[in-house]
Amino acid sequence: xxxxxxxxxxxxxxxxxxxxxxxxxxxxxxxxxxxxxxxxxxxxxxxxxxxxxxxxxxxxxxxxxxxxxxxxxxxxxxxxxxxxxxxxxxxxxxxxxxxxxxxxxxxxxxxxxxx
Amino acid sequence: xxxxxxxxxxxxxxxxxxxxxxxxxxxxxxxxxxxxxxxxxxxxxxxxxxxxxxxxxxxxxxxxxxxxxxxxxxxxxxxxxxxxxxxxxxxxxxxxxxxxxxxxxxxxxxx
Numbered sequence: 448x449x450x451x452x453x454x455x456x457x458x459x460x461x462x463x464x465x466x467x468x469x470x471x472x473x474x475x476x477x478x479x480x481x482x483x484x485x486x487x488x489x490x491x492x493x494x495x496x497x498x499x500x501x502x503x504x505x506x507x508x509x510x511x512x513x514x515x516x517x518x519x520x521x522x523x524x525x526x527x528x529x530x531x532x533x534x535x536x537x538x539x540x541x542x543x544x545x546x547x548x549x550x551x552x553x554x555x556x557x558x559x560x561x562x
Numbered sequence: 563x564x565x566x567x568x569x570x571x572x573x574x575x576x577x578x579x580x581x582x583x584x585x586x587x588x589x590x591x592x593x594x595x596x597x598x599x600x601x602x603x604x605x606x607x608x609x610x611x612x613x614x615x616x617x618x619x620x621x622x623x624x625x626x627x628x629x630x631x632x633x634x635x636x637x638x639x640x641x642x643x644x645x646x647x648x649x650x651x652x653x654x655x656x657x658x659x660x661x662x663x664x665x666x667x668x669x670x671x672x673x
Contacts, residue, residue, distance in 0.1 A: 451605070453605075480660070480661075482661075487665070487666075488665055488666070489652050489654070489663030489664050489665050489666050490606070490652075490661070490663050491663075492657075492660035492661065492662070495659055495660065502659065503659045503660070506660075538605055538606070540606075540661075548613060549594075549656065550596070550608055550611060551608075551661055552608060553598070553605040553606040553607070553608075554605050555604055555605040556603075556604070556605045558603070
């Protein structure tokens with residue numbers, strides 16, 4: 448399968464714990480995006496990378512959220528000191544072109560439940 | 563700011579009938595519009611996009627969308643619905659560095 452992959456698919460954690468999610472983009476896609484989707488809503492943009500550079504992070508939900516893409520390939524999204532309101536689906540997408548011609552391809556998502 | 567709206571939370575159609583899922587947009591500049599479909603507990607699958615050119619865009623699984631500049635709409639259509647088309651459909655517009663999605667429309671196709 449050459450699509451975007453995300454791990455784990457499901458994560459249950461207790462409030463206050465840290466969690467980390469991984470995204471492997473389509474091979475050779477240089478752009479990688481993170482979104483959050485809550486029940487009954489469309490995906491909400493969080494951050495994105497072009498290669499290893501994080502070009503937009505002002506829309507991360509709080510300073511508890513951080514993302515990395517150290518070698519310009521896979522990316523991780525970390526949530527520190529999780530809260531119940533962090534429960535959501537976290538989606539990763541990748542693309543190979545910028546601007547109007549760009550199409551983002553999404554992974555299956557990681558569903559987080561904070562107890 | 564770029565945005566889209568999906569005025570219907572739910573659309574119900576009978577199998578074999580045509581379906582329409584509505585989307586309106588608000589953009590500054592040229593609109594780059596997309597439709598995605600989401601099946602339960604899955605990510606979003608790309609269906610089609612409008613960049614420029616023909617107002618009727620053909621996509622995957624027999625879907626098409628009609629871009630209407632005067633009505634600022636980008637409705638998703640299919641001539642004959644299948645039960646397997648039942649899913650959540652999202653309209654989206656390209657922003658500066660992101661995609662901006664509508665709240666989604668749940669399509670139910672009944673046998």
